[in-house]
Amino acid sequence: MSGLKVIQPGMLTLIQDLGRFGAHSLGLTHGGPLDRLAFNWANRLLGNDINASCLEVSFGGLVLESGVDTVIAITGAELPCTLNGSSISQWQTLSIKRGDKLELGYTVVGTRAYLAVAGGFDIPHSFGSSSTVVREKIGGIHGDKLQAGDHLPCDPISLDSNQFLAEQHRPQYGNSAILHVVPGYQQHAFDSAQHWRFFNSDYRVTDRSDRMGFRLEGPMIKSEIVGMLSEGICHGAIQIPADGQPIVLMNDRQTIGGYPKIGSVIPADTARLAQLSPGATVCFEAISVERAHNLHWLEKSRYERTQPEQC
């Protein structure tokens, strides 16, 4: 089958669709794109199915050679992109031809870029999804990150016109983020002084952050819990281990764990967190679950109302 060839895989490039749901009973995690909004836009610009398989390019460094005439879109983190050496824009559709060389440099602002191809990459599903979870050796190509020489199958497709997303509608990636938290789980095992400290301090993103969890560094938070039974962990859950340094659990989190949790970061904000580099600063703001649902609906309706423009 026609497709794109991986010349240089970059630091961490993974096949992702929306994720693997309904397989927690086997111990399989959700996976899926760390920044779902940027992922969605890559597919939407091309008119793809919302669950079409894309590449999540962490930190950049990806070089591909096209073996097909097709159309691509690159969204998410800002990184220098060239086609046969000429600069190309992100957040827009772009036709490529057989033999073209596509290069994504290293990320300048943000850390996760998404590359979609018209019709999506044709990757077999395992347990209902193409999402790669390297720790589980599941999904993608051989359950692993992209390697040089990998073939990314996709159909030849041409689109009548090109589309782009106007700059004011694109997410802004920076060097800090406010993370909205729905308090929950063992929140009552943290006394008011701990709550005050947690919600009024800045935390730094450490370099021990990955798709499983983002480890933060800052004022120590203590819980009154000594030992607890392992229990299910949801997306964004904030674990406080014995060293008092919070870990925000992300897409590739283990499905159960035994550390106390003070609440969970809402998914829209785990996406912002995922775009930060080590050294960036975050702070937490507590919101009710009702407000979290309102924010979800607002973001969803904003996304649906926003239309890409013709080039």
Add this chain to the structure above:
Amino acid sequence: MRIETAGQDALIVYFADQTNPMVSATIQHAVTIIQAEMPEIIVDLVPSYASLLVIYDIDACDHFEIKRRLREALYDPDITNLGERDLVILPVYYSLESGPDLKTIADRSNISTDEVIDIHLGREYRVYAIGFAPGFAYLGEVDERIATPRLATPRQKVPRGAVAIADRQTAVYPAQSPGGWNLIGLCPTRMFDPSKEPSMPVKVGDQIKFERIDRNEYISLGGTL
């Protein structure tokens, strides 16, 4: 039963403060009820020792509705017997060669390594939870005499099939991975094989019985050393 918020799209139902087979059976019963009564709003369920994490579709149902429906559905989930459970036999090659921590466990309780093995073989275990890694089943509870805390320094490499103990839990490692549990033997049965249907030989709620095999049987059943 206590329902707590876990996150924007997740609730956690606590059934008890401690676990026992009856609590675990109640949770398993709750899973069945939820799967039957509200499949259209459920994204994933994670049963564990004394809790059940319910991840729901917030585009299909809000926080109030899911809470109300869970309360209604689980109004009286207490059950009086453990119900029908599948019994799964897992063969284990116990030896100092395949179980490097047998001696440590024996020394802690002043018993012989053969006694450790007999005690481990001496009862059936319940699958309380599956997690940590694909196919990793938490089995409980082992006799206090062989309960052993995790290693201070986890091993970089625990082989696939390693039968292990941590506190009062026991498990079979489904794949080679780092791990801090105490190793007592090797099981040739694949605990997770994505190419098979079903991909796991056990599920939450099953009863597990270990059966002693020797080195030759272990090898002939596909085991490697």
